[in-house]
Amino acid sequence: MQEFTQRLFSELQNALPGADALPKAQLQAALESVVRRMDLVSRADFDAQAAVLARTRARLEALEAQVSQLEGNIDPSDSAR
Template sequence: MLDPKILEEFGNKMSALLANSPAKDIEKNAKAVMSGVFGKLDLVTREEFDIQAQLLARTREKLQALEARVEALEKARDGKQ
């Protein structure tokens, strides 16, 4: 059986190697590039999107209510003529 201390020591050494390797620099550079690309795009946050979705839902509800009201008024008008 493997000693847990040996596994822990191996994991620590691998973490140290990866932290000092070019892979870490590549990851950091890739994140910077992606942040720059996303910064140039016309994106909204999730919170802004959710607010707009709620506003749209309320607007649709009001529109449906107004359409029903107009239809009822038109039927009432047509019935009087």
């Protein structure tokens, strides 16, 4: 998170005229506070969850295919009993 706020601070300095006059420590602390309150996840966490979702989706598709196959194997005359 500190790397993110450092990059954000650097971008602010580049984008705002006279940003060099801003108190660096206070501004960085304020940025870190704002970022901490945001509901952000790291790229690694996002990628891990995306992989879990992909595996779950593949498993669901396999189970749906299996259910369809089993439904196709049911003898309609057996359901009359």
